[in-house]
Amino acid sequence: MPLAEVKNLHKSFGKLQVLRGVDLALQNGEVVVLVGPSGCGKSTLLRCLNGLELATEGTVTVSGLRLGDPRTDLNTIRRKVGMVFQRFNLFPHLSALENVTLAPCKVLGIDRAEAEAQARELLERVHLGHKADSYPSQLSGGQQQRVAIARALAVKPELMLFDEPTSALDPELVGEVLEVMRDLARGGMTMCVATHEMVFAEEVAHRVAFLDHGKIIEEGAPHAIFQNPTHPRTREFLARVLNH
Amino acid sequence: MRSDRLRCIGLLLMGLVVLLGGCRRQGTTLGRIRAERVVRIGTDATYPPFETVRAGQYSGFDVELGNAIAGELGGKAEWVNTSFDGIFPALDAEKFDLVMSAVTITDERKKRLLFSDPYYTAGQIVAIRDGNEGAKGLQDLDGKLAGIQINTTATEVLKKYPQIRVRQYPSLDLALQDLENGNLAAVVGDAPTTKYFLAHGFSKLSTVGTLLTEEHYGIVMRAKDRELQQAVNTALAKLRADGRFAALEAKWFGAEAQSAPVASGTPWGLILRTLGVGLKLTLLLTALGLLFGLPLGLTVALARMVKHRVVAWPFNGYVELFRGTPLLVQIIFIYYALPQLLGVNLPGMTAAVLALSLNSGAYISEIFRAGIQSIDTGQMEAARSLGMSYPQGMRYVVLPQAVRRVLPPLTNEAIALLKDSSLISVIGMAELTRAGQELSSQLAIPLVVWPVVALFYLAITFPLTRLAALLERKWRVNA
Numbered sequence: 001m002p003l004a005e006v007k008n009l010h011k012s013f014g015k016l017q018v019l020r021g022v023d024l025a026l027q028n029g030e031v032v033v034l035v036g037p038s039g040c041g042k043s044t045l046l047r048c049l050n051g052l053e054l055a056t057e058g059t060v061t062v063s064g065l066r067l068g069d070p071r072t073d074l075n076t077i078r079r080k081v082g083m084v085f086q087r088f089n090l091f092p093h094l095s096a097l098e099n100v101t102l103a104p105c106k107v108l109g110i111d112r113a114e115a116e117a118q119a120r121e122l123l124e125r126v127h128l129g130h131k132a133d134s135y136p137s138q139l140s141g142g143q144q145q146r147v148a149i150a151r152a153l154a155v156k157p158e159l160m161l162f163d164e165p166t167s168a169l170d171p172e173l174v175g176e177v178l179e180v181m182r183d184l185a186r187g188g189m190t191m192c193v194a195t196h197e198m199v200f201a202e203e204v205a206h207r208v209a210f211l212d213h214g215k216i217i218e219e220g221a222p223h224a225i226f227q228n229p230t231h232p233r234t235r236e237f238l239a240r241v242l243n244h
Numbered sequence: 245m246r247s248d249r250l251r252c253i254g255l256l257l258m259g260l261v262v263l264l265g266g267c268r269r270q271g272t273t274l275g276r277i278r279a280e281r282v283v284r285i286g287t288d289a290t291y292p293p294f295e296t297v298r299a300g301q302y303s304g305f306d307v308e309l310g311n312a313i314a315g316e317l318g319g320k321a322e323w324v325n326t327s328f329d330g331i332f333p334a335l336d337a338e339k340f341d342l343v344m345s346a347v348t349i350t351d352e353r354k355k356r357l358l359f360s361d362p363y364y365t366a367g368q369i370v371a372i373r374d375g376n377e378g379a380k381g382l383q384d385l386d387g388k389l390a391g392i393q394i395n396t397t398a399t400e401v402l403k404k405y406p407q408i409r410v411r412q413y414p415s416l417d418l419a420l421q422d423l424e425n426g427n428l429a430a431v432v433g434d435a436p437t438t439k440y441f442l443a444h445g446f447s448k449l450s451t452v453g454t455l456l457t458e459e460h461y462g463i464v465m466r467a468k469d470r471e472l473q474q475a476v477n478t479a480l481a482k483l484r485a486d487g488r489f490a491a492l493e494a495k496w497f498g499a500e501a502q503s504a505p506v507a508s509g510t511p512w513g514l515i516l517r518t519l520g521v522g523l524k525l526t527l528l529l530t531a532l533g534l535l536f537g538l539p540l541g542l543t544v545a546l547a548r549m550v551k552h553r554v555v556a557w558p559f560n561g562y563v564e565l566f567r568g569t570p571l572l573v574q575i576i577f578i579y580y581a582l583p584q585l586l587g588v589n590l591p592g593m594t595a596a597v598l599a600l601s602l603n604s605g606a607y608i609s610e611i612f613r614a615g616i617q618s619i620d621t622g623q624m625e626a627a628r629s630l631g632m633s634y635p636q637g638m639r640y641v642v643l644p645q646a647v648r649r650v651l652p653p654l655t656n657e658a659i660a661l662l663k664d665s666s667l668i669s670v671i672g673m674a675e676l677t678r679a680g681q682e683l684s685s686q687l688a689i690p691l692v693v694w695p696v697v698a699l700f701y702l703a704i705t706f707p708l709t710r711l712a713a714l715l716e717r718k719w720r721v722n723a
Contacts, residue, residue, distance in 0.1 A: 050629055052625055052628065052629065075628075075631050075632070075633055076631070078628060078629055078630065078631045079630075079631035081629075082629070082630075083626075083629040085622060085625070085626065087622060089620070089622040089623060089625065089626035090626075091623065091626070091627075091641050091645075092645065093644045093645050093648065093719075102630070102640060102641075103627075103630035103631060103632060106632060106636055106640060107630060107631040107632055107636070148626075151630070152629070152630070154630075155630055155631055
């Protein structure tokens with residue numbers, strides 16, 4: 001059984017149809033990269049996977065639980081699904097360490113000392129052990145995004161969602177964030193990543209899905225998609241992105 | 245003499261009281277007085293030589309006469325200090341049994357209140373600056389400016405002299421001060437009180453001519469208390485017959501009283517002590533107003549953001565009502581009219597705290613709502629993505645940031661509340677402003693009293709703003 005499964009997913013905001021019948025399955029340990037032009041529905045698809053948005057039509061299932069089912073506790077789902085945002089969304093009133101310990105303390109009920117020990121470990125893992133006591137405003141964009149990744153990992157998710165995690169970063173800071181994500185993928189984390197970083201996609205992804213106008217129009221192994229795109233829109237998009 | 249300043253509010257409440265007359269308590273007032281052996285008398289103790297209060301001790305002609313009448317009725321007088329604005333609504337709301345506050349008997353008042361037989365004959369008199377010998381009376385003041393206390397019977401007198409321009413003052417001592425400062429040609433005021441002020445504080449002023457009107461003071465009772473009216477008249481007659489009444493008149497209005505020595509020097513001890521007591525009450529009222537207003541405002545702010553309109557609606561109504569009406573009207577309504585609606589008598593302190601909390605809660609809720617809405621939606625999304633519930637996200641992520649952001653407007657609101665608490669004086673509680681009023685009229689030195697009152701307010705607001713600035717600086721790094 002896949003860890004997460006999306007079937008015939010439709011999502012509309014008022015009259016605007018953003019997703020128009022998406023099917024996608026994520027197996028345990030799989031890294032799937034979503035590519036496609038801005039506004040194609042990548043973000044909305046990710047937000048449907050952790051219940052920030054609920055399906056207008058179709059189903060989203062995460063580890064056997066259907067989202068939007070009244071019997072499913074969304075808070076339980078979200079604990080299993082970590083999310084990393086384009087604009088980091090760190091809590092500015094808390095230090096890096098407190099950003100990471102907040103959810104384990106309040107959601108998992110872990111005691112403070114244990115949560116702190118675990119948080120320091122996670123910050124080490126994203127190479128920010130020395131910034132534990134800094135506030136977000138004192139960190140660079142790349143550092144903030146790495147704290148955000150540590151924060152998401154702190155509740156021990158089974159699936160990690162990345163919503164264009166490097167788009168808001170200065171180019172020289174992109175590498176340090178991708179490095180952390182690469183480590184994570186190597187460690188066996190199931191990941192779904194919306195990104196324009198094609199090199200990263202080619203290197204790390206098990207599968208690439210190309211979204212256009214709310215539908216997945218092409219899906220397959222990265223080298224197949226990047227070397228031999230079959231759909232004309234995929235070709236067109238890749239030509240534009242790769243020439244940059 | 246003085247008449248009710250907020251006449252329309254009074255009439256409005258009066259109508260309400262009549263409407264709700266059905267839920268009045270049973271039994272006659274006189275019956276209650278005899279059973280409890282206490283006569284509660286309402287007065288506005290800012291009117292020497294009739295009534296003043298100093299450190300909780302009431303004195304004056306009305307006060308001693310009231311004590312004697314209470315004795316005749318078979319009880320002890322309990323004085324209730326109430327601003328003249330609200331004194332008749334308070335009588336109707338049964339906050340006390342009688343009003344003795346140098347009240348002139350007028351036909352209009354007789355329509356809705358009972359008066360005793362007249363006990364004092366007074367009238368309006370003209371005061372001018374010494375050396376202004378040309379003016380012998382109102383007839384010499386054509387085209388000049390005259391000062392009066394707002395809505396007093398002096399208004400009626402001056403209607404007969406349309407050539408005189410009139411300027412109104414909240415109290416007689418302030419009008420006299422302006423006369424002494426040279427901004428007025430004359431002041432028309434109640435003779436005994438004007439003379440008292442001139443003897444005690446305004447050495448450059450004197451009265452001219454004779455009384456312009458003849459007015460009679462009476463003791464005021466509720467319209468239904470005919471039995472009490474008879475008992476009071478009997479008591480008055482007895483006091484007149486046995487000579488006690490004449491003795492009181494001699495004590496307070498005789499030649500000796502008029503030439504009472506002017507106190508030398510400023511009584512700083514008394515001023516600081518009296519204002520200190522007022523300051524304590526002001527602080528207490530503000531602190532309690534904030535103590536209840538803050539959680540109330542926060543609750544209302546959160547409730548108004550609920551998606552279901554039905555839940556938000558009553559809270560929207562609350563905010564509209566309390567932001568859209570004057571605090572003064574709210575205080576009067578809660579103190580005088582609410583007890584009629586609920587059938588329970590609210591003590592002044594409870595009514596005051598209730599009014600201040602509800603009023604500040606409405607403003608504070610809007611401050612919080614603006615603060616919460618100014619926090620980026622990504623913050624709540626990040627919290628929810630970590631598995632936190634909406635309340636957890638609010639409590640640990642959104643609210644801490646919102647509070648930091650709204651600290652400056654919250655400080656403003658706290659200061660506004662502190663100053664607005666002066667309106668509580670309308671229900672007779674001697675907070676700082678009212679204490680200043682009482683002191684100023686008693687000592688006839690407004691120019692000394694009011695600056696001290698201002699300094700007392702500053703003494704609270706200044707440290708408060710410093711503290712807020714300190715917190716703001718501390719939070720700036722991580723906000």
